[in-house]
Amino acid sequence: MFRSLLPSRSKTRQTSSSSSSPTNTTTMSPVAQPVHPTFVGAIDQGTTSTRFIIFNNRGEVVAVHQIEFEQIYPNPGWHEHNPEELVSSVEQCIDGAVEAFEKQGHSRDQIKAVGITNQRETTVVWDKTTGKALHNAIVWTDTRSQDLVRRLKHRLGSKELTERCGLPLSTYPSASKLLWLLENVPEVKAAYDSGVLAFGTVDTWLAYKLNGGTAREIYVSDPSNASRTMFMNLETLDYDDELVDWFRLDREKIKFPKIVRSSDPEAYGSLASTALKGIKITGCLGDQSAALVGQKGFTPGQAKNTYGTGCFLLYNVGDKPVISTHGLLSTVAFDFGPGKRMYALEGSIAVAGSSVKFLVDNLGFIDSSSKLSALAETVEDNGGVTFVTAFSGLFAPYWIDDARGTLFGITAYTQRGHIARATLEATCFQTKAILDSMAKDSGKSLAELAVDGGMCNSDLIMQTQSDLIGIPVNRPAMRETTALGAAIAAGLAVGVWSDFKELDDVNVDGRTLFKPQIDAASADKQFERWEKAVQMSKGWAS
Numbered sequence: 172m173f174r175s176l177l178p179s180r181s182k183t184r185q186t187s188s189s190s191s192s193p194t195n196t197t198t199m200s201p202v203a204q205p206v207h208p209t210f211v212g213a214i215d216q217g218t219t220s221t222r223f224i225i226f227n228n229r230g231e232v233v234a235v236h237q238i239e240f241e242q243i244y245p246n247p248g249w250h251e252h253n254p255e256e257l258v259s260s261v262e263q264c265i266d267g268a269v270e271a272f273e274k275q276g277h278s279r280d281q282i283k284a285v286g287i288t289n290q291r292e293t294t295v296v297w298d299k300t301t302g303k304a305l306h307n308a309i310v311w312t313d314t315r316s317q318d319l320v321r322r323l324k325h326r327l328g329s330k331e332l333t334e335r336c337g338l339p340l341s342t343y344p345s346a347s348k349l350l351w352l353l354e355n356v357p358e359v360k361a362a363y364d365s366g367v368l369a370f371g372t373v374d375t376w377l378a379y380k381l382n383g384g385t386a387r388e389i390y391v392s393d394p395s396n397a398s399r400t401m402f403m404n405l406e407t408l409d410y411d412d413e414l415v416d417w418f419r420l421d422r423e424k425i426k427f428p429k430i431v432r433s434s435d436p437e438a439y440g441s442l443a444s445t446a447l448k449g450i451k452i453t454g455c456l457g458d459q460s461a462a463l464v465g466q467k468g469f470t471p472g473q474a475k476n477t478y479g480t481g482c483f484l485l486y487n488v489g490d491k492p493v494i495s496t497h498g499l500l501s502t503v504a505f506d507f508g509p510g511k512r513m514y515a516l517e518g519s520i521a522v523a524g525s526s527v528k529f530l531v532d533n534l535g536f537i538d539s540s541s542k543l544s545a546l547a548e549t550v551e552d553n554g555g556v557t558f559v560t561a562f563s564g565l566f567a568p569y570w571i572d573d574a575r576g577t578l579f580g581i582t583a584y585t586q587r588g589h590i591a592r593a594t595l596e597a598t599c600f601q602t603k604a605i606l607d608s609m610a611k612d613s614g615k616s617l618a619e620l621a622v623d624g625g626m627c628n629s630d631l632i633m634q635t636q637s638d639l640i641g642i643p644v645n646r647p648a649m650r651e652t653t654a655l656g657a658a659i660a661a662g663l664a665v666g667v668w669s670d671f672k673e674l675d676d677v678n679v680d681g682r683t684l685f686k687p688q689i690d691a692a693s694a695d696k697q698f699e700r701w702e703k704a705v706q707m708s709k710g711w712a713s
């Protein structure tokens with residue numbers, strides 16, 4: 172039953188070329204000048220890769236180091252990461268980026284603070300007396316808790332959970348992953364019974380380990396991460412005893428991280444090792460919140476859609492949570508202190524860039540993600556093919572846990588290009604469904620969609636998206652918005668920026684606007700077909 176904590180198999184390749192492709196790279200750009208003497212570092216620990224990026228105080232990327240790490244799929248629907256490898260990938264990225272930074276003539280003490288942003292919900296458990304992980308991290312996409320969730324749905328009060336924590340009972344949040352570990356892994360249960368079990372999302376694990384683990388015992392999380400567990404009350408931004416009790420967990424036996432602000436000069440400690448030893452960690456945001464901050468979505472009504480491994484649309488709804496009645500999540504956008512705490516409505520798509528990687532790694536259609544568009548452009552349209560990429564069931568707005576990936580419309584006419592097109596369209600269709608739900612929940616329609624994330628490098632995907640939703644799609648030139656958000660959170664805590672206003676000029680140049688090129692009637696017709704396919708994909712994993 173137990174997966175061993177496998178040794179690192181990550182590869183690091185260094186190059187001096189400037190590239191935004193998701194390979195293992197160190198990038199040096201000539202933007203930093205002596206007139207901008209302060210810098211902020213950002214750890215971006217995503218689902219498929221880790222990056223450390225050093226920004227100057229104009230929000231420009233000065234140095235990057237990126238490493239892809241091992242994806243562990245022990246069984247169908249299971250997805251794990253080695254927690255030690257996540258930490259070592261961060262450490263290597265810090266060292267690699269600092270090396271590139273110093274080669275440009277800068278000194279590491281010009282880096283004033285470091286922020287963390289991370290894949291959310293992914294669950295790590297460790298022994299607080301040894302600091303050692305007790306199991307591989309269970310990744311947010313993992314569906315092994317499906318049966319457990321079905322059982323929980325029969326428990327009295329299951330329908331009321333969402334009002335308090337903003338999330339639906341599903342395999343996605345951390346709660347069901349933690350319960351699965353307690354039910355299925357004797358070491359985890361033994362640690363719980365003897366009161367030494369520590370639980371955390373990836374932010375907590377990284378802050379703990381980067382501070383030196385048991386030496387300093389930093390156990391913290393920010394509200395944008397803690398709001399993904401199902402244990403946090405959205406109003407109080409603290410753990411809700413009734414929620415924890417509902418999951419039948421004993422707070423005496425399990426160490427939950429303290430929930431602190433997303434930007435804080437002291438709470439997150441400092442780096443105990445690496446080239447930046449002694450530098451404070453002063454910002455922390457779940458990656459989707461960080462992207463909203465990096466797009467400067469500080470005011471209600473602003474939204475962004477991030478096309479990474481999954482795809483996540485966050486819409487700033489203001490300083491009060493809005494509970495969706497149309498399949499969206501309610502979450503904390505960020506907490507930068509009084510008057511600067513915002514909530515978001517979220518549309519979560521489990522499979523986006525991972526469907527592209529599926530064509531590359533599993534089916535060998537192409538040899539890199541960046542070639543998907545070229546393959547899709549070998550044909551004029553999808554040739555009647557629809558791909559419901561429900562590898563982890565379907566998340567928002569459908570929440571169909573027994574759907575699985577299904578290809579519709581295959582004929583002898585179908586070419587690889589048609590399947591490539593259907594793959595990229597799937598994320599765009601699901602985004603359209605989410606925007607429709609958002610309009611129903613908020614009573615407003617978006618005028619424009621700000622985008623980022625690896626998949627947005629494809630012009631074809633962005634054009635398809637704009638065509639299907641009928642509004643312009645606005646893509647920044649600097650696409651590292653997630654890391655920028657973490658840097659902003661960290662920089663605000665130490666005065667690199669004193670308020671949001673100072674960020675007005677950050678990341679505004681060189682944006683590309685994709686405008687709709689098809690009429691609404693043909694977009695609607697395509698969308699109807701997608702909705703039909705979604706309904707037909709139900710029930711496969713029941």
Ligand SMILES: Nc1ncnc2c1ncn2[C@@H]1O[C@H](COP(=O)(O)OP(=O)(O)O)[C@@H](O)[C@H]1O
Nearest residue numbers: 217218219220479480524525540541624625626
């Ligand atoms: N040009 C491209 N076209 C389509 N997909 C791409 C392209 N470049 C990267 N991707 C996809 O983007 C994803 C990586 O995006 P990224 O934002 O780094 O994700 P994460 O933060 O989840 O690790 C990968 O799944 C990859 O397949």
Ligand SMILES: O=P(O)(O)OC[C@H](O)CO
Nearest residue numbers: 217218290291479480481
């Ligand atoms: O790795 P990403 O960028 O797809 O983001 C993962 C999310 O945080 C999961 O909720």
